[in-house]
Amino acid sequence: MKDFWIYLLILAGSTYLVRAIPFAAMRKKIENRFVKSFLYYIPYAVLSAMTLPAAFYATGNVISGAVGLAVGGFFAYRGKGLTFVAIVSCAAAFLAECAIRLVAQ
Amino acid sequence: MKLFLRGLRSGIPIGLGYLSVSFSFGIMALSMGFTWWQAVIISMTTVTSAGQLAALDIMIHPAQYAAMLISQLTVNVRYSFMSISLSQKVSDKFTGIKRWLLGFFMTDEIFAVAAAEDEVDPKFFAGLSVIPYIGWTLGTLLGALIGNVLPAIVLSALCLAIYGMFLAIVAPVARKSRAVLAVVGIAGALHCVFYFVPWLKANVSSGISISICAIVAAVVGALLFPVKDQEEVAE
Numbered sequence: 001m002k003d004f005w006i007y008l009l010i011l012a013g014s015t016y017l018v019r020a021i022p023f024a025a026m027r028k029k030i031e032n033r034f035v036k037s038f039l040y041y042i043p044y045a046v047l048s049a050m051t052l053p054a055a056f057y058a059t060g061n062v063i064s065g066a067v068g069l070a071v072g073g074f075f076a077y078r079g080k081g082l083t084f085v086a087i088v089s090c091a092a093a094f095l096a097e098c099a100i101r102l103v104a105q
Numbered sequence: 106m107k108l109f110l111r112g113l114r115s116g117i118p119i120g121l122g123y124l125s126v127s128f129s130f131g132i133m134a135l136s137m138g139f140t141w142w143q144a145v146i147i148s149m150t151t152v153t154s155a156g157q158l159a160a161l162d163i164m165i166h167p168a169q170y171a172a173m174l175i176s177q178l179t180v181n182v183r184y185s186f187m188s189i190s191l192s193q194k195v196s197d198k199f200t201g202i203k204r205w206l207l208g209f210f211m212t213d214e215i216f217a218v219a220a221a222e223d224e225v226d227p228k229f230f231a232g233l234s235v236i237p238y239i240g241w242t243l244g245t246l247l248g249a250l251i252g253n254v255l256p257a258i259v260l261s262a263l264c265l266a267i268y269g270m271f272l273a274i275v276a277p278v279a280r281k282s283r284a285v286l287a288v289v290g291i292a293g294a295l296h297c298v299f300y301f302v303p304w305l306k307a308n309v310s311s312g313i314s315i316s317i318c319a320i321v322a323a324v325v326g327a328l329l330f331p332v333k334d335q336e337e338v339a340e
Contacts, residue, residue, distance in 0.1 A: 004143060007164045007173055011157075012150035014177045019184045020208030024201055026192035037327035039190040043217060044278065044285050045292040045319035045326070046183045047271045050155065050213075052293035053300050055268035059261040068262070072269040076276035082214070083118035089269030090125070094262035101258075 059093050063100060068093030112232025118270075119214045119233075120240030125266040126154055127241045131248020132260065137161055141249035148245040152212060152238065154267060155315070156180045179313045187216040195225045203227045210234035217274045284330035292322035 030036055056065040072089030080088075127148055134144035139161070151157055159176045163169050188211055192204075199207075207230050215233055219225050252260070279286040299305045299314040309317075 003167055004164065006170065007160070008147065008150060010170055010173045011147065011160045011177060014174055015151050015153055015156055015181050015184075016209055018178065018181045019188055019211040020205055021188075022185045023188035023192055023208040023211065024204040026189050030189075030193055033331050034327050036193075037331045038323045039186060039193065040332050041285065041288045041323040041326040042183065042186040042190065042319060043213070043220065044275055045288050045322040046186075046315065047213060047217075047275050048289040048292040048322070049296040049315045049318040051268050051271045051275075053297045055265065055271075058264040058268060060264075061261070064262070065265065068265045069268065069272070072265070072272045073276065076269075076272040077280060079277050079280075080273065081118055082270045082273045083121045085273035086118075086122045086125070086266045086269035089265045089272070090262045093265045094259065097258050097262060 059097065061097060061100065064093045064096035067096035106228075108226050108228040109232040112229040113235055114232075115218050115229075116215070116233045116236035119212075119218065120236035120238075122214065122266055122270040123237050123240035124244040124247075125263045127244030128248035128252065129260065129264055130154070130157060131245040131250075132252035133158070133248075134161060134245075135249050135252065137165055139164075141246065144249045145242060145246050149242050152210065152241055153181065153184075159310075176310065179310070179316055182316050183213075183319060184211050184216075187211055187213070187220075191216060191219055191225060194220065194222065195230075196227070199225065199227045199230075207231060207234065210238065212237065214270060214274065284326055284332075287330070288322045288326035291325055292318045295321060 030039070055069055056062050059065045059068065068089040071092035072085050075088055076085045130148065131141070131144050134147070135141065139147075147157055147160065151160070156177055159180050160173065163173045163176060188208060191211070195204075207227060210230075210233075215230075215237055218233060219230055222229065275285075275289055279289050295318040296314060299309060299318065305314070
């Protein structure tokens with residue numbers, strides 16, 4: 001398992017540098033309006049691309065995934081916090097999963 | 106100290122979310138043949154969900170070092186954008202050495218919470234990082250040690266936790282800003298194309314497709330809805 005340590009070095013090293021270099025290097029305020037706008041939108045775009053459509057398949061069942069996301073989306077839209085939304089999403093998916101199994105029997 | 110404590114408190118929901126997400130990472134690592142301490146070391150040194158998942162797939166094959174580097178750079182390029190974005194909001198106290206140290210903790214969720222501040226103080230950022238880091242480490246350990254005790258139905262439901270967290274970050278902002286809503290819609294719709302078109306799914310890894318979709322959506326947003334100077338700070 002000497003491979004493990006080499007892999008770990010590449011994994012952890014590249015992840016760290018990708019985060020730290022731009023953070024440490026950018027000491028000036030960006031004035032360019034296009035770049036500023038791009039930087040403002042990028043995190044939301046990343047989160048959305050990570051969520052769609054993967055979240056629907058996260059539970060292994062599209063129906064329970066959709067139920068969890070719908071319930072979570074409802075509360076997120078109402079402005080509830082991160083933990084609350086995460087928990088109700090899981091709970092709703094769990095209940096949906098139970099219901100599906102009951103019906104299937 | 107006050108700022109540190111406020112950061113600490115703001116990190117609690119992230120830490121709880123990470124607990125369940127890294128729990129599934131621990132289970133997955135063990136099911137792929139890793140030991141519990143390997144799973145924990147990966148989590149403690151890397152602290153990223155998508156990157157670690159991609160890494161497991163590569164690590165089970167011998168000596169694919171270039172593949173590891175390329176996949177990590179593409180999956181993680183978003184962190185560079187977040188770091189640049191946050192560098193525009195940090196206070197004067199965020200000196201060089203603090204950036205090198207605290208940059209380690211730049212995850213999607215820590216970034217999202219920090220970016221909501223008007224001005225990011227290093228003490229706040231340090232406090233904010235503590236509980237997510239503990240949650241990420243502890244969750245991996247628990248998943249690796251006791252993951253197989255939980256019934257499958259509970260485990261599969263827990264996999265939704267991270268996406269619930271994403272929803273809670275995006276929805277309130279998208280509700281207030283049509284521009285953000287449009288950007289989010291473009292990124293999501295575009296990524297569905299990558300997922301459902303068989304040729305694209307077979308030839309483009311999810312790390313790369315996420316970066317492509319996010320960059321395209323953010324460019325469209327920046328062209329159509331350039332942010333006004335004040336608005337960017339306020340929201």
